[in-house]
Amino acid sequence: MKKSFEQALKEYQAGRLPEALKFAERALKAGGANHPGLLALIGNIRFKSGDRAAAAEAFARAAEKADDKAAAGYLKLAVTLAQAAGLTDLILSVGARAVKLNPADPELAFTVASAFFSRGHWGEMTPMLDRLDRRNDRHMALIVNHHRLLGKFEALWAELDKGLASKPDDWFLNVSKFAVAREVLDFPTIERHAALMRAPDAPFAAGLLAREPALGRILWSDDEALNARPTQETPSYAATLPSATGRTRRAFSAPGxxxxxxxxxxxxxxxxxxxxxxxxxxxxxxxxxxxxxxxxxxxxxxxxxxxxxxxxxxxxxxxxxxxxxxxxxxxxxxxxxxxxxxxxxxxxxxxxxxxxxxxxxxxxxxxxxxxxxxxxxxxxxxxxxxxxxxxxxxxxxxxxxxxxxxxxxxxRTRARPQPMERAAAGLPEDAFVFASFNAAYKITPRTLALWAEVLRAEPDSVLWILCRPALARRNLTEAMMAHGVAASRLIFADNVPYPAHVSRIPLADLALDTFPCNGHTTTSDMLWAGLPVLTAPGTAFAGRVSASLLSALGLPELITESDAAFVEEAVRLARDPYALTALRARLDEARARAPLFDxxxxxxxxxxxxxxxxxxxxxxxxxxxxxxxxxxxxxxxxxxxxxxx
The missing domain is CATH 3.40.50.11380 (Rossmann fold)
Known part of the structure; x- marks a missing residue:
């Protein structure tokens, strides 16, 4: 083994890679499988031969046989080459040790953590976050997305506040904080964003808009012209557009x-x-x-x-x-x-x-x-x-x-409501139950104000709402109290499997939509389960979805003309059980006949x-x-x- 190894090294140093690989593999078969130096040599030969995937695997095997000091370098090479070769599984297998043995390398930690994130192994990447560079926007973006997906909003809020304390005008941190504010329903921060966007061409506001994700914009903007402006995604796709690549289209298939x-x-x-x-x-x-x-x-x-x-x-x-x-x-x-x-x-x-x-x-x-x-x-x-x-x-x-x-x-394949009692969902038997199962981040100050006005006008009612993050629940409760609605009138629903969710929906009396971004699949779920949804059409696609669905179901009277009409109709239906019963009966019949579910x-x-x-x-x-x-x-x-x- 020793002789073949030495010859392989000699051939490698002379640049004769095929010969070097031949002698290295001979040494491997002669008992060198546990020799980290030999495995690392094979990694180098493979790398210089242009085979990054095989090189990454060789360095990973070398690290298995080496002590921690040598393994640190081998693992760094293995991860770097695996990333270039698209070997995510290899990164997952060696990444945790690579980060542990290279504690002062934030870019390595970022590469490994990103691989875990891409495969949905969010919990396993948690220990790597301490190794990331908080001054790097790419690293911070990974931290933000990790905390959001795991619901660690208190920790995320603290990260953003700490970053903004030293860099108050940082674009990424501000965009992130405004996005997280919607998820945790921090209405003062949401209002600050709204104030900035009243002058969207001012330098700071324009910078925020250009760095804002398109999906985030439609949660607050009902302005189609504003929604058409470039977003965070625009620069990342510019290099693949036909104007950059010169790519042309194929001809369509022939008639017939x-x-x-x-x-x-x-x-x-x-x-x-x-x-x-x-x-x-x-x-x-x-x-x-x-x-x-x-x-x-x-x-x-x-x-x-x-x-x-x-x-x-x-x-x-x-x-x-x-x-x-x-x-x-x-x-x-x-x-x-x-x-x-x-x-x-x-x-x-x-x-x-x-x-x-x-x-x-x-x-x-x-x-x-x-x-x-x-x-x-x-x-x-x-x-x-x-x-x-x-x-x-x-x-x-x-x-x-x-x-x-x-x-x-x-x-036909959608889960259907099964009989369920209000008590099983923690709902009062004798109150009128308004509901919203839309994502909590769709609750804007306008939505909050409308809901609060409805609840104040109908004191024997409660609002049943899907809002999972504890911080969001606290913030929403405080905001409702500031609008004159007691905390006891908010009933929070937890996430449950889809069949159980569909079964609990009919326990409510009337669903209240969100603005300017309506319920989309959520609205159709509620209509499918037999719960009327009250909406008011917006001035952009996302704010007109519920109106589209209600029209396709043949229930246009649930589409109100204005905010005032929305409140008036919600209160009218809460006070007129006969009208609401008739509406629900029409909804039940329409589901089998109207186009929405056809x-x-x-x-x-x-x-x-x-x-x-x-x-x-x-x-x-x-x-x-x-x-x-x-x-x-x-x-x-x-x-x-x-x-x-």
Whole structure:
């Protein structure tokens, strides 16, 4: 072994890499498997030969056999090379020891912690956070996201306050604090942000806007022009746009061929997207459409997809292991005509794939309620309520409007309410129960004021609200008390599994919407469970969703014209049990007849939209606004056993 090792080292130093590798492997077979120096030499040979993956694995094996002092260097090399080669599993296997043995290397800690974060191992990355550099925005972003996802809001608030104490004008820290303020319902901080945004072109406000995530903006902005401005995501995707790469589109398939649809998402699992879209997706006419689901879901995908219809599982093509460029190449190889991104500017999106794709037509659908700015897209699939004609100037995409609602909805596979008593949910039997199951971060000062006005006007009522973080509960209680509403009138709901959630919804009497960002899947859940939702339409997509859903259910009277009308109607329904009972009866009947939960009808409308896109492309015409005509109304229920709220 010793002789082969020495010869391998000699060949390596002379730059004769193939010969060096041959002698090193001979030494390995001759008993060198436990020799860290030999394993490290193989790592160096592999690295200089351009095989970073094999080099990373060799250095990792060398570290296993070495003492801590030598292992520190080997592990640092293993992690660095594994990151470059995309070997996340290798980083996960050696990362904790690498960070421990290199305590003064924050960039190494960041690389390892990022790998754990990407795989959802949030708790395991916690010890690495102390090694990160709080002065580095990338490192702080990882800390912020870690604490948010684990619900460590008190610790996160303290981190941000400490950072801002030394850097009060830091863009990232301010954007983060304003975002976290919405999650913990720190209304003074939210109001400070609102004051800044009254002058959005002032230097500090403009800087905040440019660094704000698009998804964060729609939580507070009802201004379509403001929502169309560049966001945090814009610079990161600029390098993959056709203007930077010179990429051109392929020709659309010939008339008479199947239209090839490719859906792109990481939400092909038990996510809200599939709560809405699974059945319509499975309803696609595969005689006319060739459908592929390009899936980069990492967590629980296989287990949760196992419950899907067999024909739908067969359409899944994993791309999570591919780079953006390789995924785009695969989409091209499969000759996709229309690439439909289901994410938009939401967490985990890989919009670089969309930009790099040469698909003839590209559309955004369902994931993001607004224009997906900064991305090479042709169409946004919407409806006339969420995007009336006045929205057209503010969308980078052309509008493809479905006739009744943009939102599909499962009805046969969706959990159905089971009988439940109020006492089991901690609700009073004799009070009128207003409810909101929307995410707490949608509770703006305007929403707070409206809810408080309703509760003051109807003293024998309570507000049942889904608000998990303890800090948010405290802040909301204090804010309501400042508005003259006793703490005893707030009843907080915990997160429960979806079937249990659907069963508890009908225990409430009336749901109150949030503004300017409505409930989306949440609104459809409540309507499905039989609970009327009161809303007021906004002036941007996210604030018009509930109006779209209520219109598709045939309950336009729940769409009020103004804030004052919203309060007036909430109080009227609370005082008129006969009117509310009649409304709930209409809702129960409409679920089996109205378009909202008719996923087969929705699928036909969506397919017609694709055909209209194809007609334009095949005729050599540029994308333009499209309005899909509605099918004739049904004359009979489409499901015979709709749930009873």
């Amino acid at each position: 061929e199947k239209i090839r649809i490719g859906y792109l998402s990481n939400d092909f699992h038990g996510h809200a997207t599939m709560t809405l879209f699974l059945e319509a997706l499975a309803t696609h006419d595969l005689e006319r459409f060739d459908v592929t689901l390009f899936c980069y879901t990492e967590r629980h995908a296989a287990a949760q997809q196992a419950a899907w219809p067999e024909h739908l599982r067969q359409l899944v093509v994993p791309v999570g292991h591919l780079s953006d460029a390789d995924a785009a190449a695969l989409i091209s190889e499969r000759r996709i005509d229309i690439l439909v991104d289901l994410k938009g500017h939401t967490m985990g999106a890989r919009l670089g794939i969309v930009n790099l794709s040469d698909a003839p037509v590209k559309a955004t659908f369902l994931g993001f309620p607004g224009s997906v700015t900064g991305i090479d897209l042709d169409y946004a699939i919407t409806d006339p309520i969420v995007t009336p004609d006045t929205s057209k100037p503010f969308f980078a995409e052309k509008l493809c409007r479905l006739p009744e609602t943009y939102q599909p909805n499962n009805c 996923n087969e009808r929705f699928a036909h409308h969506l397919e017609r939209a694709f055909e209209m896109m194809a007609d334009r492309a095949r005729a050599g015409l540029a994308p333009d606004h499209i309005d899909v005509e509605a099918l004739p109304a049904r004359t009979a229920p489409f499901i015979s056993d709709a749930p009873v709220g």
